[in-house]
Amino acid sequence: MSPESRMKCRVCREPAVIDLRRHNANFCHEHFVAHCEEQVRRAIRHFSMIEPGERVVVAVSGGKDSLALWALLGSLGYDADGLYVGLGIDDYSDESHDYARAFADSRGLTLHVVDLATEHGFTIPGAAAATRRAPCGACGLSKRHVFNAFALEHGYDVVATGHNLDDEAAVLFGNVLRWDLDYLARQHPALPAADGFARKVKPLYRLGERETAAYCVLERIDYQVEECPMAAGNRHLGYKELLNDLEARSPGSKASFLFGFLERARDPIAAAREPGRADAPEGEVVVLRPCEVCGAPTPGDVCAFCKLRDRAVAGRTGAAE
Amino acid sequence: MKVLLRNPRREVEVAGPTTVRALLTSLDLNPESVLVIVGDELVTNDARLQDDDAVEIRPVISGGSGGVAA
Numbered sequence: 001m002s003p004e005s006r007m008k009c010r011v012c013r014e015p016a017v018i019d020l021r022r023h024n025a026n027f028c029h030e031h032f033v034a035h036c037e038e039q040v041r042r043a044i045r046h047f048s049m050i051e052p053g054e055r056v057v058v059a060v061s062g063g064k065d066s067l068a069l070w071a072l073l074g075s076l077g078y079d080a081d082g083l084y085v086g087l088g089i090d091d092y093s094d095e096s097h098d099y100a101r102a103f104a105d106s107r108g109l110t111l112h113v114v115d116l117a118t119e120h121g122f123t124i125p126g127a128a129a130a131t132r133r134a135p136c137g138a139c140g141l142s143k144r145h146v147f148n149a150f151a152l153e154h155g156y157d158v159v160a161t162g163h164n165l166d167d168e169a170a171v172l173f174g175n176v177l178r179w180d181l182d183y184l185a186r187q188h189p190a191l192p193a194a195d196g197f198a199r200k201v202k203p204l205y206r207l208g209e210r211e212t213a214a215y216c217v218l219e220r221i222d223y224q225v226e227e228c229p230m231a232a233g234n235r236h237l238g239y240k241e242l243l244n245d246l247e248a249r250s251p252g253s254k255a256s257f258l259f260g261f262l263e264r265a266r267d268p269i270a271a272a273r274e275p276g277r278a279d280a281p282e283g284e285v286v287v288l289r290p291c292e293v294c295g296a297p298t299p300g301d302v303c304a305f306c307k308l309r310d311r312a313v314a315g316r317t318g319a320a321e
Numbered sequence: 322m323k324v325l326l327r328n329p330r331r332e333v334e335v336a337g338p339t340t341v342r343a344l345l346t347s348l349d350l351n352p353e354s355v356l357v358i359v360g361d362e363l364v365t366n367d368a369r370l371q372d373d374d375a376v377e378i379r380p381v382i383s384g385g386s387g388g389v390a391a
Contacts, residue, residue, distance in 0.1 A: 007365045237384070
């Protein structure tokens with residue numbers, strides 16, 4: 001028998017299973033799940049992320065956020081399929097795929113799989129070695145490309161990703177540190193569809209990753225707990241640790257930082273970057289055209305994903321010779 | 322009590338009784354960055370832990386390819 005808490009659920013006064021200092025609240029299992037559902041419902045409604053009847057594909061990694069998102073969308077009545085991208089990171093990818101598959105099978109959900117090695121001829125470790133750049137950059141680029149291409153090809157209206165409040169606050173922190181106005185202008189929980197781009201939404205942006213992890217534990221969702229071996233020491237994780245130190249001293253700081261940006265700063269920054277505005281930066285109007293290889297929108301002749309794939313494949317071939 | 326830690330996965334022995342909050346402090350862990358699980362149940366920071374409890378401290382920070390862009 002587990003130790004009982006003296007903390008009481010804010011709603012029903014039964015023993016709490018989690019304390020959320022940001023909300024100055026404790027919850028029992030039932031009301032914590034209701035809290036998570038309400039946060040996702042608010043996110044979807046506030047930014048019109050998903051309309052009734054639309055086809056949704058969830059970017060599923062086998063981790064806590066994507067599986068929690070898939071489960072929560074189901075609880076809220078959305079009929080969502082999953083897409084898993086095989087990254088070729090040795091045992092880690094195999095285990096991640098197993099968690100995603102087990103979740104889908106247990107709930108009778110459809111899980112699509114795109115394997116980078118099988119379908120594109122390279123892996124993330126191979127791409128990182130060939131380009132001599134951080135693997136997380138190649139990983140993010142590849143996943144964004146594959147999710148978008150898959151959604152367009154298979155008629156999905158929306159790509160839903162498991163980015164949570166901590167992810168978004170850390171990205172915002174990094175963008176502000178560099179005052180990268182282009183990235184700040186594009187940081188938003190719901191990016192509309194455009195020519196060559198499916199709509200992308202982040203319904204978990206109101207939930208911290210301690211909440212998504214707790215949701216999985218309480219709902220008995222098995223997920224990949226171990227961190228990706230290639231992510232160790234990356235800058236994004238460092239930002240999260242800094243922000244959590246701040247959060248421990250001042251609960252609510254992360255939410256205040258992110259939500260304040262979305263409410264007061266993001267739209268003015270985005271509007272000022274729009275082409276044609278008197279104060280828009282000169283010479284920075286980006287015209288997208290189809291990639292000569294795959295057709296994805298790109299400012300150059302060949303998109304970044306195809307360039308990455310070509311370098312990774314060439315690196316692999318060179319290493320084998 | 323046996324305390325399972327992750328990333329990397331390892332086990333340490335900690336004397337009880339103690340509270341979750343005191344345990345995290347003794348291990349220099351930020352309560353914002355972890356969940357504490359006893360058996361297979363989530364527990365709050367005020368929960369009292371006994372010598373025979375099997376405790377897992379599970380990190381919740383994850384993600385590499387969140388990257389710099391939105």
